[in-house]
Amino acid sequence: MKSLNRRVFLSSSLAVLGAAGIHLPLWARTGAISPAQSSPGQLLLGVDYYPDQTPESLWEEDAQMMAETGITNVRIAEFAWALMEPSEGTFDFSWLHRSVDILRKHKLAVILGTPSAAPPPWLSQKYPEIFEVNERGEKLHPGGRRFTCPTNQTYRQLSLAIATEMARAFASDPGVIGWQIDNEYTLGSSGRCYCEYCQAGFQKWVRQKYHSLDEVNRTWGAAFWSQIYTDWSQIPVPLPSGADPNPGLTLDYYRYQSYANASFNDEQLAVLRKLCPKHFVTTNNVGLPLDTIDERMLYANLDFVSFDNYPGFFKMYMQQQSKSAMVPWDGITIAVALGHDFGRSLKGKPFMIMEEQSGKAGQTTFSPQPDKGQVRLWTYQAIAHGAMGVNYFRWDTATFGTEEYWHGMLNHDRSKSPAFDEIKQTLNELKSLGPELLNSQYDSDAALLFDYDCSWAVKIQPQHFALSYTEQAATWYGCMSPTHTGIDVILPGMDLAKYKIVFAPVVYVLAKDQAERIKSYVQGGGVFVTNFRLGAKNEVSQIVRTPLPGLLRDMMGVTVSDYVPIYSPGQKVKFASALAGDDADVKLWADILQPQTAEVLGTYLSGDHAGEAAITVNRFGKGKAVYIGADLSVPSLARVLMTFAAQAGVKRVEAPAGIELTTRRSEKKSWTFVLNHTSSPQKVRVPGSYRDALTQAAVTGTIDLEGYGVRVLQAA
Ligand SMILES: [Zn+2]
Numbered sequence: 001m002k003s004l005n006r007r008v009f010l011s012s013s014l015a016v017l018g019a020a021g022i023h024l025p026l027w028a029r030t031g032a033i034s035p036a037q038s039s040p041g042q043l044l045l046g047v048d049y050y051p052d053q054t055p056e057s058l059w060e061e062d063a064q065m066m067a068e069t070g071i072t073n074v075r076i077a078e079f080a081w082a083l084m085e086p087s088e089g090t091f092d093f094s095w096l097h098r099s100v101d102i103l104r105k106h107k108l109a110v111i112l113g114t115p116s117a118a119p120p121p122w123l124s125q126k127y128p129e130i131f132e133v134n135e136r137g138e139k140l141h142p143g144g145r146r147f148t149c150p151t152n153q154t155y156r157q158l159s160l161a162i163a164t165e166m167a168r169a170f171a172s173d174p175g176v177i178g179w180q181i182d183n184e185y186t187l188g189s190s191g192r193c194y195c196e197y198c199q200a201g202f203q204k205w206v207r208q209k210y211h212s213l214d215e216v217n218r219t220w221g222a223a224f225w226s227q228i229y230t231d232w233s234q235i236p237v238p239l240p241s242g243a244d245p246n247p248g249l250t251l252d253y254y255r256y257q258s259y260a261n262a263s264f265n266d267e268q269l270a271v272l273r274k275l276c277p278k279h280f281v282t283t284n285n286v287g288l289p290l291d292t293i294d295e296r297m298l299y300a301n302l303d304f305v306s307f308d309n310y311p312g313f314f315k316m317y318m319q320q321q322s323k324s325a326m327v328p329w330d331g332i333t334i335a336v337a338l339g340h341d342f343g344r345s346l347k348g349k350p351f352m353i354m355e356e357q358s359g360k361a362g363q364t365t366f367s368p369q370p371d372k373g374q375v376r377l378w379t380y381q382a383i384a385h386g387a388m389g390v391n392y393f394r395w396d397t398a399t400f401g402t403e404e405y406w407h408g409m410l411n412h413d414r415s416k417s418p419a420f421d422e423i424k425q426t427l428n429e430l431k432s433l434g435p436e437l438l439n440s441q442y443d444s445d446a447a448l449l450f451d452y453d454c455s456w457a458v459k460i461q462p463q464h465f466a467l468s469y470t471e472q473a474a475t476w477y478g479c480m481s482p483t484h485t486g487i488d489v490i491l492p493g494m495d496l497a498k499y500k501i502v503f504a505p506v507v508y509v510l511a512k513d514q515a516e517r518i519k520s521y522v523q524g525g526g527v528f529v530t531n532f533r534l535g536a537k538n539e540v541s542q543i544v545r546t547p548l549p550g551l552l553r554d555m556m557g558v559t560v561s562d563y564v565p566i567y568s569p570g571q572k573v574k575f576a577s578a579l580a581g582d583d584a585d586v587k588l589w590a591d592i593l594q595p596q597t598a599e600v601l602g603t604y605l606s607g608d609h610a611g612e613a614a615i616t617v618n619r620f621g622k623g624k625a626v627y628i629g630a631d632l633s634v635p636s637l638a639r640v641l642m643t644f645a646a647q648a649g650v651k652r653v654e655a656p657a658g659i660e661l662t663t664r665r666s667e668k669k670s671w672t673f674v675l676n677h678t679s680s681p682q683k684v685r686v687p688g689s690y691r692d693a694l695t696q697a698a699v700t701g702t703i704d705l706e707g708y709g710v711r712v713l714q715a716a
Pocket of ligand 1: 131132133149150151152193194195196197198199
């Protein structure tokens with residue numbers, strides 16, 4: 001449904017393309033945008049560079065230093081609209097050509113960014129209708145970035161025009177190898193727009209999805225609070241309205257906003273495909289746990305995924321959010337790994353880090369200065385999880401502007417930053433490891449299922465004020481990460497059959513086709529592990545009228561007799577011998593399970609439901625389905641998940657806390673990455689015989705890793 005609607009929307013935006021003077025693109029006829037190439041065909045070990053913010057007298061010196069450092073490519077121009085189009089329809093790429101020429105002279109390939117994340121003041125002044133309206137109904141103002149509406153046709157047309165002129169100017173430039181469209185969609189102060197253009201776009205999207213107002217009214221349950229719509233133009237967006245909005249409408253609005261951004265991206269993509277068929281095209285975003293845009297939709301037609309990675313900035317942000325002086329690195333490390341695994345799984349192939357933290361990062365406040373070794377470690381962590389390339393953010397550090405405290409490889413005075421030599425070493429190591437390793441695959445026996453619909457529906461109605469889908473997903477991922485077995489982070493509709501076990505927390509929204517896929521996976525021998533609120537809603541966000549867990553009741557072999565939000569401490573789960581362990585605290589939720597065919601593996605200890613089932617396993621076909629009805633405290637949850645993983649045949653590699661191991665494979669070779677995320681030396685027993693890919697030394701048994709140390713071990 002999503003792709004169909006998107007095609008319809010893209011066709012309907014032909015008027016925009018016509019206005020921008022572009023021929024009918026291929027995708028408008030076929031509904032498909034074919035990739036230019038599956039991988040870039042060259043090493044992407046570079047930096048993000050801003051010639052637009054650097055005196056031209058320094059460009060030559062910059063390029064020379066970059067080349068000496070071992071850098072292969074730069075990304076430039078993604079915030080340079082004002083210089084490229086100083087007034088409407090007047091384009092000046094002369095400075096950019098000069099910059100690309102200098103970079104090419106030093107064998108530095110260029111990724112060009114289209115500048116639509118930050119329009120120039122002449123545009124904002126002339127077209128005040130382009131501004132985003134946030135979820136409180138407040139119009140954003142110019143002066144920052146990401147303050148524009150993804151639906152507004154004027155803004156789309158102007159964005160397309162500058163992208164088109166850039167593409168024409170650089171299509172045959174031998175210095176350019178690829179494109180980054182826009183920058184970090186939805187990552188602003190407000191992730192979604194609620195303006196009148198988005199309202200009109202939403203009305204059109206709803207009409208294409210549901211065809212009749214009767215269907216809309218039925219689907220959203222508009223009879224509630226007298227919301228029956230009699231004209232398409234009455235359909236609102238979920239702005240403040242005296243009470244919480246309709247959950248069905250709001251879920252559809254989140255889907256629409258994601259689609260509006262992705263189709264905005266695809267308009268520029270179509271132009272780049274047509275004018276620059278030999279160049280790769282991507283966009284940079286961040287992965288989970290951020291969930292404001294459906295990244296599968298965003299990257300569907302792009303050549304590869306590229307993400308931005310700032311572990312130190314993330315740590316500072318988490319400390320600000322939790323008002324805690326200290327958020328330990330462990331959790332940050334796991335969240336970063338989750339993002340990498342998601343980035344790889346989105347297209348099932350290597351991804352790029354378009355921006356990697358290289359020093360203190362920040363706008364008004366600084367993140368911690370990475371310790372010596374941490375920048376190299378973070379780079380290898382990305383490579384270990386499937387990255388094929390990395391660009392460090394940024395080359396020099398701006399002496400003006402909002403990000404003047406976002407430190408790069410050069411300090412404000414152009415001296416080398418504390419991590420400069422470390423980055424140089426890392427780039428040259430990655431070059432020596434070579435393209436076969438960087439483009440190798442990553443095999444996982446286990447998968448974590450992430451579903452945007454569930455995440456958004458839980459955000460709209462948390463059910464317990466402290467319940468968060470992304471936190472649950474991250475916790476389950478973290479529980480499994482000590483197995484060092486490799487986890488793909490997949491989305492509904494992706495192939496399940498290749499996994500020994502699939503973990504799926506809080507499957508609150510469940511569509512019929514996905515339920516069928518899960519059932520056939522288990523029937524065929526898979527192990528499906530899930531928890532509370534399973535199947536409570538269908539894909540249009542209506543509560544199912546059947547006993548829970550709805551569509552999966554036969555597969556789970558249980559009926560949910562009651563569901564209980566927890567507001568007082570004391571409830572515990574006692575485990576049966578198969579899961580033997582200390583009684584577990586129940587945190588936020590308890591589904592009370594009544595087994596039909598399932599075996600009980602845990603029971604509630606107190607209250608009205610004492611003795612009733614909390615955890616069950618059901619044999620279904622050749623596989624089994626596990627229901628964890630209680631929101632278990634983390635140590636118990638980890639023990640339970642790892643027990644089922646071991647039973648499913650997932651191998652576990654033992655390693656001390658803070659050590660991470662992953663494996664990548666090419667056709668003939670495999671490499672095991674051993675990463676020490678702690679500042680102290682560690683001893684790690686490696687699970688085979690290897691050759692150190694950097695020193696060529698033979699490696700077996702127990703290895704010594706220095707603080708933040710890294711080993712890349714090729715199987716002997
Ligand atoms: Zn809007």
